[in-house]
Amino acid sequence: MLSLFHVPLSPFCRKVRLTLAEKRLEVKLIEERYWEAGTDFLRRNPAGKVPILRYDGRMLAESQAICEFLDDVHPEPSLMPNDPAGRYEVRRLCAWFDDTFHTEVTANLLYERVNKKLMGRGYPDSQKIKTGSTRIKYHLDYMSWLLEHRRWLAGNAMTLADFAAxxxxxxxxxxxxxxxxRAPLVKDWYATIKSRPAFRPLLADQVPGMPPPRRYADLDF
Amino acid sequence: MLSLFHVPLSPFCRKVRLTLAEKRLEVKLIEERYWEAGTDFLRRNPAGKVPILRYDGRMLAESQAICEFLDDVHPEPSLMPNDPAGRYEVRRLCAWFDDTFHTEVTANLLYERVNKKLMGRGYPDSQKIKTGSTRIKYHLDYMSWLLEHRRWLAGNAMTLADFAAxxxxxxxxxxxxxxxxRAPLVKDWYATIKSRPAFRPLLADQVPGMPPPRRYADLDF
Incomplete structure (x- = not known):
């Protein structure tokens, strides 16, 4: 059986969890407080990051490389288009969310509000919260623009780009x-993804001392 | 003909240039001072970044997505292995260099010494220079360890991972x-890559007011 070393509120871990679940691969989840990483974890993963997937005895790192590997080895249902231009667009958008969106939004909001508290590194920086709250609007607008032209973010089929976002x-x-x-098209898109069986375990996640709002797990939010 | 909007000392642009040259695709290079980006550039590329490749009238962004697209559409000579595990390793290492190495080393050394000056943003931060100078040692050691076990970074054939590094x-x-x-194996590996025809244009790059050391372009350095 596969094992995934993860933290519940990591977008990179969640992208891998969604990919595993969509492909009906059973996985044992092992929560890894990587910021307190002991020598055992660092031996498994010198980069000191999550997610790490144990697959056939090998330790795999880097979420995008892991997801593309899973799609290569377990091609059904496919999360990558068959044509080079389609694959390009998926990879561009994965990089967009995991790099640009991550830096501008996730790092400013999630890491300030959650990770700092979990890691005991003080209070959220209000300037960063403000920046993140402004930037997420532009990103929702960009996603709306994409979804005006396409059924899913990267085209007319669901792909890894949708899972990254x-x-x-x-x-x-x-x-x-x-x-x-602010973004009804994004809301509809998210409602569709949220109702997939692959999404259910994410909706059951609970971070001690930080309950989610009720609508978080609500399919009709 | 293809056009690449780039800056000479950007590792992401250089990865794309190496890929284009290895595949013998002619490209017109257009230097883009993206930090002074005018509306024309931002219209081409809302992310405001380089590299941007104009390919068949489309504007392509994100260096890894671009390089994999080029390898998909122009498969000879191939820069990706044929097997999923091989492709995983190439993608893992590209992410390693473009993310971890970039944050720990390139941002601390190159961006402090060069980009700040070009952008008129003051002097290098000596603490960052110190961090970068320490971290590069660990990375050279890691590369040496890889090259003890493999002919190229990701295996026994040259791949995109070698170009990223x-x-x-x-x-x-x-x-x-x-x-x-510090790292004779890395030096040998670099000498081999440096002597490829694809590398020649990079060795001719000149940043005004910042000449490279003589050995930079020397194949026998």
Whole structure:
């Protein structure tokens, strides 16, 4: 059986969890407080990061490389298009969410509100919260623009790009930082993803001392 | 003909340039001072970043997505292995260099010494220079460890992972920040990559007011 070393509110771990679940791969989840990483964890993973997937005895790191590997080895249902231009667009958007969105939004909101508290590193920086709250609006607008032209973010089929985006947004929704009313098309898209069986375990996540808002797990939010 | 909007000392642009050259795709290079980005550039590229590749009239962004697209559409010579585990390892290492190495080394050394000056944003932060100078040692050691076990970084054939790594190291070599004597295996590997025809244009790069050390372009350094 596969094992995933993860933390519940990590968008990178969630992207891998969604991919595993969509492909009906059973996985044992092992929560890893990587910031307190002991020597055992660092031996498994010198980069000191999560997610780490144990697969056939090998330790796999880097969420995008892991997800593309899973899609390569377990091609059904596929999360990558068949044509090079389609694959390009998926990879561009994964990088967009995991790099640009991550830096501008996730790091400013989620890491300030949640990770700092969990790691005992003080209080949220109000300037960063403000920056994140402003930037998420532009990102919701950009996603709306994409969804005006396409059924899913990268085209007319669901792909890894949707999971990358949903992984970030679901973490931010857990802390009530997504203004769904601003972007009805994004809300509809998220409702569709949220209702997939693959999403259910994410909706059951609980961070001690930080309960999510009621609508977080509500499919009709 | 293809056009690449780039800056000479950007590891992400260099990775794309190496990929284009290895596949013998002719490209017109257009230097883009993205930090002074005018509306024309921002219209082409809302993310405000380089590299941007104009390919068949489309504007492509995100260096890893671009390189994998080029490898998909122009598969000879291939820069990705044929097997899923091989592709995983290439993607893991590209992420390693473009994310971890970039944050720990490139941002601390190259961006402090070069980008700040070009952008008129003051003097290098000596603490960051110190951090970068320490971290690069661990990375050279890690590369040496890989090269003890493999002919190239990701296996026994040259791949995109070698170009990602060489792109970062070549920028750092331009500012004389690589202690090649520390890592003879890495030096041999770099000498082999450096002698490829694809590498020649990079060795001719000149940043006004910042000449490289003589050995930068020297194949026998």
């Amino acid at each position: 949903a992984a970030h947004l679901s973490c931010l929704d857990y802390i009530n930082d997504v203004d769904w009313e | 060489a792109a970062h190291l070549s920028c750092l070599d331009y500012i004389n920040d690589v202690d090649w004597e």
